[in-house]
Amino acid sequence: MSATIQAVSQALGIPPGSVHEPRPGELRADVEPGTLRAAADRLVADLGARLASLFATDERVWNAVYALHQIWLLPRHWTFLRVSTRVDPAHRRFPSIAAKHPSANWFEREVMDMFGLVPEGHPNPAPVSLHDDWPDGEWALRKDFPDARQVPRVPGSSHPFRPVTGEGVFHVPVGPVHAGIIEPGHFRFGVAGEPVLYLQLRLFYAHKGTEKRFERLPWRHGIFLAESISGDTAVGHALAFAHAIERLSGCEPPPRARYLRVVLLELERIYNHLADIGAIATDVAFSVPAAHAQLLRERLVSLQERLFGSRLLRGTVAIGGVKLDLPNAGREELLAHIQRLQSDFESLVTLLIDSGSFTDRIDGTGTLPIEAARDLGITGLAARASGLDEDLRRDQPHDAYDALSFEVPVEEGGDVRARLMVRAREVEQSIGILRQALGALPDSPLRTAPPSELPAFSAALGWAEAWRGPCLHWVETDAYGALTRVKITDPSFRNWPGLAHAVPGNIIPDFPVINKSFNLSYSGNDR
Amino acid sequence: MFRILARSARTGIVTDPQPLAPRLHRGFPVIDFRRCTACGDCARACPTGAIQLRTDPARPGVSPATTLSLAYGQCISCRECIPACREGAVSVSSSFDLVAYTREQLVHRASFDVDASGRATFRQEESLPGPSLSESAATLAARIRGRFGRSLHVRQVDAGSCNGCELEIAATANPVFDLERFGIQFVASPRHADLLLVTGPVTRNMEIALRRTLEATPEPRAVVAVGACGCSGGIFGEGSYASLGGVDRVVPVDVYVPGCPPSPQAILAGLFVAMGIREARARPESPAPEAGTNQALSSAS
Numbered sequence: 001m002s003a004t005i006q007a008v009s010q011a012l013g014i015p016p017g018s019v020h021e022p023r024p025g026e027l028r029a030d031v032e033p034g035t036l037r038a039a040a041d042r043l044v045a046d047l048g049a050r051l052a053s054l055f056a057t058d059e060r061v062w063n064a065v066y067a068l069h070q071i072w073l074l075p076r077h078w079t080f081l082r083v084s085t086r087v088d089p090a091h092r093r094f095p096s097i098a099a100k101h102p103s104a105n106w107f108e109r110e111v112m113d114m115f116g117l118v119p120e121g122h123p124n125p126a127p128v129s130l131h132d133d134w135p136d137g138e139w140a141l142r143k144d145f146p147d148a149r150q151v152p153r154v155p156g157s158s159h160p161f162r163p164v165t166g167e168g169v170f171h172v173p174v175g176p177v178h179a180g181i182i183e184p185g186h187f188r189f190g191v192a193g194e195p196v197l198y199l200q201l202r203l204f205y206a207h208k209g210t211e212k213r214f215e216r217l218p219w220r221h222g223i224f225l226a227e228s229i230s231g232d233t234a235v236g237h238a239l240a241f242a243h244a245i246e247r248l249s250g251c252e253p254p255p256r257a258r259y260l261r262v263v264l265l266e267l268e269r270i271y272n273h274l275a276d277i278g279a280i281a282t283d284v285a286f287s288v289p290a291a292h293a294q295l296l297r298e299r300l301v302s303l304q305e306r307l308f309g310s311r312l313l314r315g316t317v318a319i320g321g322v323k324l325d326l327p328n329a330g331r332e333e334l335l336a337h338i339q340r341l342q343s344d345f346e347s348l349v350t351l352l353i354d355s356g357s358f359t360d361r362i363d364g365t366g367t368l369p370i371e372a373a374r375d376l377g378i379t380g381l382a383a384r385a386s387g388l389d390e391d392l393r394r395d396q397p398h399d400a401y402d403a404l405s406f407e408v409p410v411e412e413g414g415d416v417r418a419r420l421m422v423r424a425r426e427v428e429q430s431i432g433i434l435r436q437a438l439g440a441l442p443d444s445p446l447r448t449a450p451p452s453e454l455p456a457f458s459a460a461l462g463w464a465e466a467w468r469g470p471c472l473h474w475v476e477t478d479a480y481g482a483l484t485r486v487k488i489t490d491p492s493f494r495n496w497p498g499l500a501h502a503v504p505g506n507i508i509p510d511f512p513v514i515n516k517s518f519n520l521s522y523s524g525n526d527r
Numbered sequence: 528m529f530r531i532l533a534r535s536a537r538t539g540i541v542t543d544p545q546p547l548a549p550r551l552h553r554g555f556p557v558i559d560f561r562r563c564t565a566c567g568d569c570a571r572a573c574p575t576g577a578i579q580l581r582t583d584p585a586r587p588g589v590s591p592a593t594t595l596s597l598a599y600g601q602c603i604s605c606r607e608c609i610p611a612c613r614e615g616a617v618s619v620s621s622s623f624d625l626v627a628y629t630r631e632q633l634v635h636r637a638s639f640d641v642d643a644s645g646r647a648t649f650r651q652e653e654s655l656p657g658p659s660l661s662e663s664a665a666t667l668a669a670r671i672r673g674r675f676g677r678s679l680h681v682r683q684v685d686a687g688s689c690n691g692c693e694l695e696i697a698a699t700a701n702p703v704f705d706l707e708r709f710g711i712q713f714v715a716s717p718r719h720a721d722l723l724l725v726t727g728p729v730t731r732n733m734e735i736a737l738r739r740t741l742e743a744t745p746e747p748r749a750v751v752a753v754g755a756c757g758c759s760g761g762i763f764g765e766g767s768y769a770s771l772g773g774v775d776r777v778v779p780v781d782v783y784v785p786g787c788p789p790s791p792q793a794i795l796a797g798l799f800v801a802m803g804i805r806e807a808r809a810r811p812e813s814p815a816p817e818a819g820t821n822q823a824l825s826s827a828s
Binding site for chain 2: 131140148149176177179205208225229231234291299301302323354521
């Protein structure tokens with residue numbers, strides 16, 4: 001019995017024999033509903049656990065219950081832990097942990113919206129994903145809800161926005177159709193003149209029923225749906241889905257594929273970071289570096305198109321490996337390109353941070369303190385910019401990351417500058433990772449064929465540290481080996497509350513640059 | 528300050544003088560119907576249902592017929608159909624800038640004769656009912672009366688997209704494509720706009736916002752649907768509890784720009800078609816063997 005299982009069984013208050021390890025990096029344990037809260041407290045206090053996802057499944061057909069699942073990352077033990085408990089269909093209630101662990105806030109409300117299971121003791125049990133015109137009594141992720149069901153709109157009560165009172169204090173509503181070329185969402189600012197008193201978010205305008213859609217598609221086609229969860233994270237989500245299916249079916253991608261996946265994921269990181277650094281400059285009207293950043297990004301994505309047949313690297317990841325090779329000529333071209341990119345990028349960053357009028361706008365703007373980041377469950381680059389040192393590429397390595405050496409940049413400031421600098425330093429690290437991976441590309445086939453059928457009644461977790469943060473896919477099969485539940489956790493879902501926390505106290509004209517410094521996905525959040 | 532100026536001078540002009548010139552591109556697949564045996568393997572491999580095989584049984588006076596169709600509005604260029612074809616009849620074209628006025632114009636369809644042994648042989652290519660490209664072009668031109676010819680103000684509406692199309696729409700404004708040199712500008716309000724550039728699939732939660740945005744756009748106005756999801760619902764399909772599908776399920780669409788996502792060139796081509804300064808093209812050109820840039824693309828899977 002490993003020390004990890006011992007520690008987990010102590011924290012959960014169950015015998016070690018009840019903690020299972022279906023595969024490396026994944027632990028699983030069932031607990032009684034009544035012990036859920038105490039278990040969460042001990043996991044966080046004793047093991048430093050961080051909530052990575054929380055969701056429900058409808059198991060009424062074969063188990064006569066619903067189930068609630070919490071996925072915890074145990075950073076000190078290099079593993080994920082799934083804690084599951086049954087939810088009685090007669091009462092449809094489960095104990096909420098959100099009062100003590102705000103990271104569970106939106107997750108539990110989404111379970112309520114999609115399954116009709118009530119989080120007991122939740123401090124704010126309002127719908128998070130359903131809009132005002134969605135009727136009561138319709139729960140889309142229940143198994144007896146057909147995916148093509150057209151639900152009528154009802155007048156519904158308006159979403160309660162926090163009232164503001166006092167002289168000169170008012171609401172500024174923004175969206176869902178924004179002024180720029182960005183995704184849909186509604187922001188409600190309470191302001192006193194220019195300073196923002198608070199920000200409330202109303203999202204899920206881009207809710208497409210993606211998790212339900214996975215249940216309908218053949219699992220082999222799921223990879224294309226995964227690429228469309230968040231269009232800027234096609235590789236990250238495709239990898240997380242592929243990892244989940246591969247872990248479920250015991251399919252091991254060949255070495256060359258594992259290295260090429262690293263190349264793809266780092267290219268995706270670089271092109272997005274370049275775009276964001278340019279956009280941060282745009283939002284403070286510093287147009288020369290903005291144009292240069294756009295140029296560097298465009299040159300990179302055109303090269304991606306030439307080498308991989310897709311500007312945004314779609315259709316490159318396959319279940320069991322990768323779809324295409326990078327021949328020697330392409331490898332040389334890519335190495336030469338990143339050589340040029342590195343020096344261009346260095347001078348771009350210098351141009352930015354040597355400008356006093358630029359740093360004046362980003363220093364101390366939109367600060368998210370480390371305590372808030374930890375409590376809200378912030379993850380990925382936003383967490384690293386607030387001083388939380390976490391990165392699955394190092395902590396739970398996937399693909400070939402365990403064979404590559406790199407640093408995880410962490411900044412303490414928590415402001416726009418910190419998020420900018422994490423990006424800038426990550427680009428440098430990614431260039432180093434690309435050099436190592438391209439220099440060590442092993443010779444092997446590109447793909448291990450996955451089995452023709454997935455095992456029945458099994459579940460697995462897949463993850464990938466994409467540019468924004470970890471993408472998590474939890475998949476479960478039914479009696480026929482078809483996907484019966486796919487839970488997607490995009491880092492944006494965990495990070496949006498962080499934005500709402502970072503904005504108050506700033507002025508409205510700084511909102512665009514704060515928003516861009518997080519650059520969270522609406523589609524990934526809404527699914 | 529001097530450093531900024533020096534940097535700009537050193538960079539020079541990076542704008543592509545011919546942004547629509549053909550380049551190596553992951554184009555749309557094209558089926559050589561003459562080599563096709565209508566076995567349906569490509570249709571089974573297609574994740575979005577863009578390829579459909581249909582068999583009509585014999586009726587009095589009509590021999591049994593099989594039709595195979597490829598709807599480019601639904602195609603996400605995943606290339607699964609290419610290795611799926613045992614006859615090698617599916618290949619990658621270099622075409623990336625398909626643009627049409629109706630969904631039907633984007634469907635490539637052929638019928639096959641089936642003999643007693645079940646063997647299918649190519650009969651003919653068929654077009655779907657509806658106006659031709661030139662008829663549609665004339666209708667649109669009459670409605671907008673040439674007003675968009677020199678200047679076009681565009682309001683982009685994300686009605687539920689994954690953000691892939693937004694990235695490529697934003698890229699049309701970057702220094703390489705620089706759409707403002709063609710008189711095209713993105714504006715912040717529909718009230719300032721001539722044209723809505725809409726991506727999909729249109730979600731239940733964006734349906735009302737999309738309708739209202741269209742109502743706020745003054746006439747004459749046009750709507751361009753962008754991307755596989757905007758044209759047809761794409762991988763998300765049409766008619767789920769959360770997603771209605773293509774933009775034309777909610778508002779009338781004048782121009783369709785398929786692709787997942789369409790490249791900045793294709794989006795520019797779509798805007799030019801809406802302005803009436805470019806001809807639409809709804810069929811891929813014959814396959815270019817080098818188009819894939821990487822031979823492994825079609826063999827690895």
